[in-house]
Amino acid sequence: MVNWSIGELKKKVSVILNIKVKILSRKEVASSIYLMKLKAPEIAQDALPGQFIHIKCSKGNYPLLRRPLSIHRIDKEKGEIYTLFQVMGEGTKLLAQRGVGDDLDIMGPIGNGFSIYPESRKIMIVGGGIGGAPLLALAEESIAQGKEVRVLIGALKKELVIGEESFKLLGAKVDVATDDGSYKYKGLVTDLLKRTIKEDWLADQIFACGPKPMLRKINEIALRANINCQVSLEERMACGIGACLGCVCKIKTKDKKESKVKYEYKRVCVDGPIFEGSEVIWDD
């Protein structure tokens, strides 16, 4: 029997606001990758690393749906949040053209966010491509909690390596892998992760965000090393508030009595976007 316990699905849903916020700055930090700073004290106050905002990219009704973008940095003192995004389609293209001083219609903060365990001492953070976006806020929070943080960044090529300096400024040790070898290690970021484990730098928790094949591999490595692993998932999304059931992913059900693995569809928007790597069904 599939476990449909709704009480359990809802435990971490925070209050979502729908507000207009001012764009304070906008900068193209790499080719087609933009960093946008927003004045949003109400959201900054409550936001957790790993949560996202749901943005209306244009002022009219084209494109129709909002676009979910992760919160890149949270500055509670100044009441500001940052988002880092890559222009992928019409929505993000129009968003990148919005001017400083413009009002942006956003909903947030949405989702559960990463869980940093109090007993964890060493934290490993792995980001692939634009997937690194939510990880800066996570690194900042981990360091603020006194954890030792290492960051592994994977990118196609040198020009697309994002955030290396920002992570270093926070005090994290950073390693980079590029697919074409144009910068630092040539190969996959998952190779770097295996290497750190071989070198006996064993994290208490691994947090990852990026393309699904990368997350899947990281989860395998984490399982083998017996390390807790949390991943940030993505899916095509409509409402962003748990109503439409559009953005689901396959999650194992907790019922262990039966030998066959059972699953249910959970919403990336409000049940996630962070899931334990071990509870995700990766086979498609």
Place this chain on the structure above:
Amino acid sequence: MIDKPNLEVKIAGIKLKNPVMTASGTFGYGEEFSPFIDLDKLGAIVLKGIFLKPKMGNPPPRVIETPSGMLNAIGLQNVGVEVLIKEKLPYLKKYNTPVIINISGDTIEEYVELAGRLGEVSKEMEVAGLEVNISCPNVKKGGMVWGTNAKSTYKIISSIRKATSLPLVVKLTPNVTDIKIIAQAAEEAGADALSLINTLVGMVVDIDSRRPKLANVSGGLSGPAVKPVALWLVWQVFQTVKIPVIGIGGIIKVEDALEFIIAGARAIEIGTANFVNPRVTIEIIEGIEKYLTENNIKDVNELVGSIKI
């Protein structure tokens, strides 16, 4: 100028404060929207489609944006009627807004049993009525299979009619050769009102992988793109039946809602627009009131079907 126009309408014997309802599947179980709007201000809330038993729904991707619209293939994922009764309906009892439950089944027997079960709890749980889904394009059994044929429409609605005294709204599909025949069959079978349209079947192809962008291959099109089609069908059905018609399809601003009312809709349901603007229902209610006041119309019912041809 008149003081305050009347917005109250009656659908299937249910009194609505105003003609603005939520479309099934776009408003969850109501609670999801409570951070954004006062649910008490709505004409009625139509809940996410429910089955007798829980349903997993279709694999992702389930949604994709299209020009001025979206395609969805959720596949009626739902918690099943017992969880609905135990965990979802109690929350809505504190509101003074009629709750209409959208029902589905794989077989006639399931529809009948579900209607009967909801009838049993309707007093305690304050269920105002049922909207019968015979128009979902995203499930293999049930759904649209019933609503594309007049005989099967008559058969299923008359069976449900016998099983419950609750007001019955029948939700129609536009994916038919002549919607008027289906509408008549539903009316003859005992429907108290008709709601239309459900989504139009469509698909989107990824030219790189040459695969459909939805895992289900096809999906249902909704949003502003479908509005002219919906409006035409509402007007067709309005001229055919005596029972009230609820207009659905691409309503995103007050002008859209007014178009439907003028074309014959006694009430309207707002769907996809809820995803874009969670306050859209309230903004449209306010907009209708403003339009009536400015045009010196003292009752929204005067506007229903007032189209001049």
